[in-house]
Amino acid sequence: MSVDAPYELLEALEPGIARVLAHNPSAFTYYGTQTYLIGEEEVAVVDPGPDLPEHIEALLRAIGDRRIAAIMCTHTHRDHSPAARPLADATGALIVGCAPLALESVGPRADAAFDGDYSPHRVLEDGEAIEVDGRAVTAVATPGHTSNHLCFAVGDALLTGDHVMGWSTTVVVPPDGDMAAYMASLDKLRQRHDRVFYPAHGPPVPNPQRYVRSLMIxxxxxxxxxxxxxxxxxxxxxxxxxxxxxxxxxxxxxxxxxxxxxxxxxxxxxxxxxxxxxxxxxxx
Known part of the structure; x- marks a missing residue:
């Protein structure tokens, strides 16, 4: 990713995977939350991001007249899921993905507070998939950063949310954050054969297994x-x-x-x- 962070623009990363960067940079979000669009003729919107009018407008422009197969959330921190509801209201799309989770005590960062308004139409369990533009998008349960965290596999690419980030180690904060679960989830990814990780924050990870081993070490x-x-x-x-x-x-x-x-x-x-x-x- 370039330093001048092209906010609110659709960037193709590979066939069928593109991203729009939300303008919410911070010490915890790097340049901001990356919302991914999966598919070409129809799309799934993964981690719709913060409820910022300019970001939602950018997503609607990026989607254009294509059908939205689903709005998918990896977890319910406020830099990931709040845009799901206004985007669903604007398009009629269903919200699919992680389970609801909201806690009173949320740790040290305002943008990581839980989204208490998140209400999915369907919760995906580990290994469950939906079809988007002829391809399966499969949930991979990765608790640790939060107990409800999911990654999403698309072919040999894995959208890793906050479980694996491309610029920093993941914050794990009790009571919901669990270090043993986080390490087990890292080991689960280490045993997979993904070609690339696309995190919600930071650049793609082109050597996933080696990178995961380094995180565990x-x-x-x-x-x-x-x-x-x-x-x-x-x-x-x-x-x-x-x-x-x-x-x-x-x-x-x-x-x-x-x-x-x-x-x-x-x-x-x-x-x-x-x-x-x-x-x-x-x-x-």
């Missing part, structure tokens, strides 16, 4: 680092973040704390650390 290294730190002395999450992420952008400190907490909760379940109040120590 990164998380295992972070886990070992956290274990070393709490073995030195009991620590709370802010102390772990300060030592594990030196020089971290202040905008990302809360998100890093969420991921550290997700690691600690997983380690606690595996009886490798113990918690006393807000302080964590290595298990005896």
């Amino acid at each position: 990164h998380r295992m290294q972070r886990e070992n680092q956290i274990l070393r730190l709490v073995a030195e002395q009991p620590r709370d999450v802010p102390d772990i973040v300060a030592n594990a992420y030196p020089g971290l952008d202040s905008r990302l400190v809360a998100a890093a704390g969420g991921s550290v907490l997700a690691h600690l909760v997983d380690l606690e379940k595996r009886a490798l650390v113990v918690r006393e109040g807000e302080t964590w120590s290595k298990a005896a």
